[in-house]
Amino acid sequence: MPTEEERAEIYSNAQWTALEKLVFRVAFIFIGLFCIPLDTGFYQMIFNFDYAHLNYRDLTEVVAFFNPQFINIFSESGFFGLASYVNYPFILFIAIIGAVIWTSLDRSSKQYQVLYYWLRVLARYRVAYAGIGWGYKKLFIMQMPREYEGLWHTELIDFFAKRLYWEALSVVPRYEIFLGFAEFIGGFLLLFRRTTGIGAAITLVVFGNIAISNHAYDIGEQVPSAAMAMLSIFILWHDIPGIWSLIVKEQDARIVHYYPQFKIAWQKYSRLAIKYAFNFVFVVLFFIFEVYGYTHNDFYKIPNTPGIKGAAGFYEVSEFKLNHKVIPYHPEDSLRWHNVTFEDWSSISIKLANRPQDIEMFAAGSYPHRTEVYDGKWHFHWQGDIRRYGDPKKHKKKDRSKRDLNITWESSGMAGRHWYYYKADTLNHILYLQNKNRTSRHLKQILHYSRPSANRIILSGVNEFRDSIKVTLDRSTRKYPLLSGVENPEQAY
Structure with a gap:
């Protein structure tokens, strides 16, 4: 050798x-x-x-x-x-x-x-x-x-x-x-x-x-x-x-x-x-x-601010009042909430019908942005990959206080639900909600919450359209076959 x-x-x-x-x-x-x-x-x-x-x-x-x-x-x-x-x-x-x-x-x-x-x-x-x-x-x-x-x-x-x-x-x-x-x-x-x-x-x-x-x-x-x-x-x-x-x-x-x-x-x-x-x-x-x-719970796709203790779960809307008037369930109603999810972290999602929103794109630079239409045109730039590295957000210090608001993985590549980040005033039982969609950050709600029981949450206050709402939420007992590992999935329902 x-x-x-x-x-x-x-x-x-x-x-x-x-x-x-x-x-x-x-x-x-x-x-x-x-x-x-x-x-x-x-x-x-x-x-x-x-x-x-x-x-x-x-x-x-x-x-x-x-x-x-x-x-x-x-x-x-x-x-x-x-x-x-x-x-x-x-x-x-x-x-x-x-x-x-x-x-x-x-x-x-x-x-x-x-x-x-x-x-x-x-x-x-x-x-x-x-x-x-x-x-x-x-x-x-x-x-x-x-x-x-x-x-x-x-x-x-x-x-x-x-x-x-x-x-x-x-x-x-x-x-x-x-x-x-x-x-x-x-x-x-x-x-x-x-x-x-x-x-x-x-x-x-x-x-x-x-x-x-x-x-x-x-x-x-x-x-x-x-x-x-x-x-x-x-x-x-x-x-x-x-x-x-x-x-x-x-x-x-x-x-x-x-x-x-x-x-x-x-x-x-x-x-x-x-x-x-x-x-x-x-x-x-x-x-x-x-x-x-x-x-330290710093997953880059998941918010790390804890949500309301013991609230995580899927909730059916038992009663919905808009401006003190009960709104009955209708599958095409764009005002009435259909159901709500609370996460382990400070996010909730609301199922709404006929209320369009921009679908949150993925953060990856190669993925098309919402403003980039399929026009078939060729775009050349001598500075290289400006779609990924030309983003001004990558050229300045990040505001760590907005970390959870800016994490949009929960809704990226999905439609059907409206996602809100919330700050909870646990002393006065108030939730300050802000829409997480990048084009809908101006939509905010201020809701008081109470928990008469472990499986019921009552929200009342002002929604994003300045209307008075009161929502009674009851935790669903639905089971997930994929999570519970049951042998007969139909029995979980």
Whole structure:
């Protein structure tokens, strides 16, 4: 077995063909542009982090999403289909132009082993930190959080496909943890030379599967997922002939890699310092932040202000008075409340008929915003992914007092229910309600509450239209087969 010095000498004396050098130049630029953030907003976001209160969400923003995104096509295919990959040929075109210029300027180089090594290192760490970051989100059950009352009482027809996929995973936390472990272990193995091959194989399968799922359920993050799978293929590329010989041909194989020698002290120490610094931030510190968030009820999709003690549940509206007049139930009545859910946290949802509202979009930058119509137009911006990183909210300190109001995961990708954040004055028994929908924040209610019994809540006060209301709520005894695990689901009803 040759030593590292002997391998370095062998590779240094090897001469590449003109075609190999041209292909590498194209690949170097193409892969490099997928490994380095090109968005000006990305760096503005990092500059504006609240470093005194740095958390796992900030680190997720750093490692999870960025990829070249200069062109956006406002169409269904542009967001969820093949047209969403329009930046791949665009970046390839840039790489080809760059390679042609490079070739004209560099005619003396015999090979690019050193550059190939560093490009592979860059790709390794790009995929590694993305896998670890996404893995942590699932390992700590944050990406697909647990279900809640309002979700259980939303009709299936009111769900986006993406939201159905999310809930299909969240209903089995152990499976979500398994998926997170697969992402994490693939990324973690990429941090080490000897396990790079198996790590890249795992991340290829994991991120490839994620990209396919994104297409199937219109999730919108297929482009960065496919980019991680593509980088995994690049990392594996040198090993594929040996893997093929071993597995398919059933022949012995030896894979030899080039590793440059760092003989000068400052080079050795600089390499180690950079390596350990990045690993500390994106592996160790990231883990500490995740544990802190998990143990301190800081789930980024779930409010953490406790709701009224013992009130969580699904309530039927037994009586509804509007301006002191009893309003009987009618399935198409837009004023009368149909039912109400109280969550464990400070949110309630109200089922109303014929009262339209904007459906809350998902927070992901790849997902179409409510103002982006499918007009089929191409939108180019030299600053990169301004849809994700151009949001001014990412360039300023967040108001932590509005955390729960701004968390709209409860209603994202769903219709049918109106969601309110509330502040409870438990001394005077008053609820101050504010609509959580981003276009309806002006809708507020002030309601007094009383609890004659553990299963009854009476609300009275002024609604969002300045009308007097009085609502009697009785907790439903409905059971959930999925939660209770009964063998005969029909018996639960």
